[in-house]
Amino acid sequence: MTVASSPSLSLEDHLIELLSQAVAHVATEPNAPIVLERPKQASHGDYSTPIALQLAKLLRLPPREVANLILARLPDSPLIERSEIAGAGFINLFLSPAARQSVVTEILALGSDYARLNLGHQQPVLVEFVSSNPTGPLHVGHGRGAAFGASLANLLDKAGYTVHREYYVNDAGRQMDILTVSTWLRALALSPAFTFPFPANGYQGDYVQSMAGDAMNLLALGEPDSMDAALRSASPHLMGQTVAADAEEAHMDCLIAAAKSLLGTTYGELHVFVLAQQIEDCRQDLAEFGVTFDTWFSEQSLFDSGAVAQVVNRLSAAGHLYLRDGATWFRSTDFGDEKDRVVQRDNGLYTYFASDIAYHANKFERGFSRLIDVWGADHHGYIPRVVAALQALGYDTARLTVPLVQFVSLFRQGEKAQMSTRKGQFVTLRSLRHEVGRDAARLFYVLRKSDQHLDFDLDLALAQSQDNPVYYIQYAHARIARVLERWQDDSVAPDSGHVDLSPLIHPAEVALFKSLRTYPTVIRQAAQELAPHQVAFYLRDLAAEFHAYYNAVPFLDCHESLARITLLKSIQTVLRDGLNLLGVSAPTSM
RNA sequence: GCGCUCGUAGCUCAGUUGGAUAGAGCGUUGGUUUCCGAAGCCAAAGGCCACAGGUUCGAUUCCUGUCGAGCGCGCCA
Numbered sequence A: 001m002t003v004a005s006s007p008s009l010s011l012e013d014h015l016i017e018l019l020s021q022a023v024a025h026v027a028t029e030p031n032a033p034i035v036l037e038r039p040k041q042a043s044h045g046d047y048s049t050p051i052a053l054q055l056a057k058l059l060r061l062p063p064r065e066v067a068n069l070i071l072a073r074l075p076d077s078p079l080i081e082r083s084e085i086a087g088a089g090f091i092n093l094f095l096s097p098a099a100r101q102s103v104v105t106e107i108l109a110l111g112s113d114y115a116r117l118n119l120g121h122q123q124p125v126l127v128e129f130v131s132s133n134p135t136g137p138l139h140v141g142h143g144r145g146a147a148f149g150a151s152l153a154n155l156l157d158k159a160g161y162t163v164h165r166e167y168y169v170n171d172a173g174r175q176m177d178i179l180t181v182s183t184w185l186r187a188l189a190l191s192p193a194f195t196f197p198f199p200a201n202g203y204q205g206d207y208v209q210s211m212a213g214d215a216m217n218l219l220a221l222g223e224p225d226s227m228d229a230a231l232r233s234a235s236p237h238l239m240g241q242t243v244a245a246d247a248e249e250a251h252m253d254c255l256i257a258a259a260k261s262l263l264g265t266t267y268g269e270l271h272v273f274v275l276a277q278q279i280e281d282c283r284q285d286l287a288e289f290g291v292t293f294d295t296w297f298s299e300q301s302l303f304d305s306g307a308v309a310q311v312v313n314r315l316s317a318a319g320h321l322y323l324r325d326g327a328t329w330f331r332s333t334d335f336g337d338e339k340d341r342v343v344q345r346d347n348g349l350y351t352y353f354a355s356d357i358a359y360h361a362n363k364f365e366r367g368f369s370r371l372i373d374v375w376g377a378d379h380h381g382y383i384p385r386v387v388a389a390l391q392a393l394g395y396d397t398a399r400l401t402v403p404l405v406q407f408v409s410l411f412r413q414g415e416k417a418q419m420s421t422r423k424g425q426f427v428t429l430r431s432l433r434h435e436v437g438r439d440a441a442r443l444f445y446v447l448r449k450s451d452q453h454l455d456f457d458l459d460l461a462l463a464q465s466q467d468n469p470v471y472y473i474q475y476a477h478a479r480i481a482r483v484l485e486r487w488q489d490d491s492v493a494p495d496s497g498h499v500d501l502s503p504l505i506h507p508a509e510v511a512l513f514k515s516l517r518t519y520p521t522v523i524r525q526a527a528q529e530l531a532p533h534q535v536a537f538y539l540r541d542l543a544a545e546f547h548a549y550y551n552a553v554p555f556l557d558c559h560e561s562l563a564r565i566t567l568l569k570s571i572q573t574v575l576r577d578g579l580n581l582l583g584v585s586a587p588t589s590m
Numbered sequence B: 001g002c003g004c005u006c007g008u009a010g011c012u013c014a015g016u017u018g019g020a021u022a023g024a025g026c027g028u029u030g031g032u033u034u035c036c037g038a039a040g041c042c043a044a045a046g047g048c049c050a051c052a053g054g055u056u057c058g059a060u061u062c063c064u065g066u067c068g069a070g071c072g073c074g075c076c077a
Helices: A007-026 A051-059 A063-073 A097-113 A140-158 A174-188 A206-218 A224-234 A245-263 A265-288 A299-304 A307-317 A352-365 A377-392 A429-436 A438-445 A458-463 A469-486 A507-528 A533-552 A561-581
Strands: A047-049 A080-086 A090-095 A124-128 A162-169 A295-298 A321-324 A327-330 A341-344 A370-373 A408-412 A415-417 A454-457
Touching (some): A007 A047, A007 A051, A051 A063, A051 A090, A063 A080, A063 A090, A090 A097, A097 A507, A124 A140, A140 A162, A140 A408, A140 A429, A140 A438, A140 A561, A174 A206, A174 A224, A174 A245, A174 A265, A206 A265, A245 A265, A265 A429, A295 A299, A299 A307, A299 A352, A307 A321, A307 A327, A307 A341, A307 A352, A341 A352, A352 A370, A352 A377, A429 A438, A438 A469, A469 A533, A469 A561, A507 A533, A507 A561, A533 A561
Parallel strands (some): A124 A162, A162 A295, A408 A454
Antiparallel strands (some): A080 A090, A327 A341
């Protein structure tokens, strides 16, 4: 087990060291490491350890007797005021007031570096998230992936990793062609001479209309009447103005082929235009959500550079591929997958799987010591084949982690809203942001475990946005700002490090010291478990303790004023830091 | 049918890699402001941690089974 070397954890390290010395006298070969726990109840001390319970069997002694032996050997320390044996044999440690209070000085000295850990030893880690198809606006499901991924990346940075944020752009493949054709057809339809029916499986959102208008002004997209005639002869699936339901995909393929031949090089230009529009829209949308990326990685670039062909050749050379029914298959069952997978179709085109293998190989080759793919939970069945391919290529797949983000179910007027990108019936991230605000959306998204379904009641979010937890935390921050504003005494700066904190003995103050001390532990665990929601819950708890404190004691014009103001500053520092990790603003007034 | 993720208060959810009396928000009920921001605070009620076994000092947590929910199982991406 590694212990993060951070000043913030030094107190715990020190206590463990003291206990270790004592245990060494009792058991030469302990069968368990010393674990410090934080009791839920204050009466159980600041720290507690069950080490005596764990050693009891080894030593063939009752747990409480073991605890006695350990305590007898526990070195004296100014940190520990007293210790006791409780329950079945727990050893409870009570810190001295000075030890409890010291966290405040520590926080003010470190500022936003408080709870900065060295868990990752600055190893480079790649966090890939969102990676939505650039075929339309981001919807609320993507928003959750964005909020989770961005918070996770911030968290890992805080924990001492060198984080690289990446968006994988699926700019190759059929979906982009469908969007290009959809835009083209909408552009032509701006003329009354064009009556060719818009395909049911085309992209139907308003944004397509918008792009069509712009594209019409930029590119020569053909004469509406002649294109109408040409298209009608291009697809045998069109019967009058309709297409049979089971022929829609084949019909679309005909339209794509027709568009390419009718437009020639202009098709490529339209494709580039449409793609650029969508990426820019996405980039801007995310930026307004407080989510930015270091790189936007193009899937198409993997084809252009030959990386896809290369990686398939590597698999072939290693004997992991075989031909069947005209297609090339990867024997993923050799690596635990439930069935083999096609990497190259009988028509010669590579599958999405093939480019994804190349993409992940590329990630490994870039030298990251750790790879994190944030995926939608509906892709979980896809993980085994990717892992299989990477193992076949000889990569260490233990470095790859794929946290899954469950879908967001929208409820409007008590009914679940169905979402379909293709038909344009979805709620966009942008509209959600405009409705409930960036801060509320960012916090709401990470206020539950990522692998749990999120029921988002739009009416509730709209009608009662005042009740959103985000205000509760921000209010704590703003309240502190208000008190600090009123603090007029400039003779001693609260963060000078020389403030006498000994007056802080109120139970609410002791509870706050404990919570503030816990922050680095929360960061560590949240980073280890890739669970930013733990930070959100911590902040809500800390805010609650502050609000209770605020109602319990005065801050101005009392003899504890300076010490209390100093404590408030440290609470504010932690609140701001935590909100910052989650991409939520920390207002000084609201 | 197989696989993955789950099942905790009326509702929405936490639960520190097995710890002491299982927590919070919303909702319900009752209090709280001549005073630093009441977007707050205090209190009460509310639980067979889905069910049944197993592992051990100890299980909401780990294992097995049953029941129930969601998702996945394409030469789509």
